[in-house]
Structures are given as C-alpha cells and as structure tokens.
Amino acid sequence: MPTSFAQGTVHADGSAKEPPTASRPTHEGGAVILAFHPVARPKNRFTVRDRMEATRWMDEADAHDYTRLEFDNACETSGHEPGDYVLIYARRASWAAWGIASHENGLTLWNASTGLTIGCYPTMRQALQAVAPVAP
Numbered sequence: 001m002p003t004s005f006a007q008g009t010v011h012a013d014g015s016a017k018e019p020p021t022a023s024r025p026t027h028e029g030g031a032v033i034l035a036f037h038p039v040a041r042p043k044n045r046f047t048v049r050d051r052m053e054a055t056r057w058m059d060e061a062d063a064h065d066y067t068r069l070e071f072d073n074a075c076e077t078s079g080h081e082p083g084d085y086v087l088i089y090a091r092r093a094s095w096a097a098w099g100i101a102s103h104e105n106g107l108t109l110w111n112a113s114t115g116l117t118i119g120c121y122p123t124m125r126q127a128l129q130a131v132a133p134v135a136p
Contacts, residue, residue, distance in 0.1 A: 043104045044083025045083060045102055046084040050107070051071065053128065054071075054086055066134065067090070071084065084102045086099065086100050087099050096112040097113065098112055100128070106122045107123070108120050108121075109121065
C-alpha cells in the first residue's frame with residue numbers, strides 16, 4: 001500500500017506521483033490530504049500568529065502589572081499606510097506604556113512615554129520578551 005504525504009505519494013518500489021489535490025483522494029479510503037504552505041508576513045500587518053502571541057502574553061503579563069492590549073491600524077486617507085500596531089497599558093494607566101508596530105521587516109518595539117525605539121524583532125514573541133516590567 002502506498003504511503004501518502006502532503007508532498008505526494010511514495011510507493012514501496014520508490015516510485016512517486018504528483019501531490020494530491022483537493023478533488024483527488026490519496027488512497028482507497030477516500031481521505032484527502034491538503035498541503036498548507038506557510039504564508040509570508042503581510043506587509044505592515046500583524047499575522048494571526050502575532051495577535052495570538054500578544055493575547056497569550058497578556059495572560060502572563062498581569063503578573064507584571066500590564067492589563068490591557070489595544071490593536072489598531074494606522075490607516076490614513078493620504079495613501080500612506082504605516083501599518084498595524086498594538087499598545088500595551090499598565091494597570092490603572094490612561095496612556096500606553098509600550099507599542100509594537102508591524103512593518104515589512106518585522107516588528108518594532110518602542111517606549112510610548114519617551115518615543116524611544118527599543119529594537120526591531122522578527123516575531124511578536126521576541127518583541128514582547130523585550131518589554132520591561134512595570135517599575136514599582
């Protein structure tokens with residue numbers, strides 16, 4: 001019996017056939033295997049993974065006195081579109097403590113009170129790890 005993989009089917013004799021499509025079963029049982037290829041980060045947009053990582057981080061962030069995230073998009077009518085960003089708020093604060101913005105080369109973390117850029121990171125997880133705890 002052939003073995004099916006997302007890349008195609010390999011038979012016991014080593015021969016292979018083309019990858020399956022959604023309309024063609026991969027074996028006698030009729031199951032269909034679909035290949036999902038990674039999608040590149042959208043230019044200036046958070047991915048679903050970015051949003052999930054930020055939300056997951058908030059579950060732990062309460063211990064550091066961060067209590068709120070706000071996602072937004074800096075879309076302007078001028079045609080220039082800076083992209084998605086998230087603001088991070090400390091407990092009982094009216095103004096954001098940190099911001100993370102998406103751009104075509106990754107994510108930029110900045111200190112919202114000083115405007116100082118802390119660094120650029122390839123993933124949301126790495127950007128969030130660079131957020132300092134709230135000062136006592």
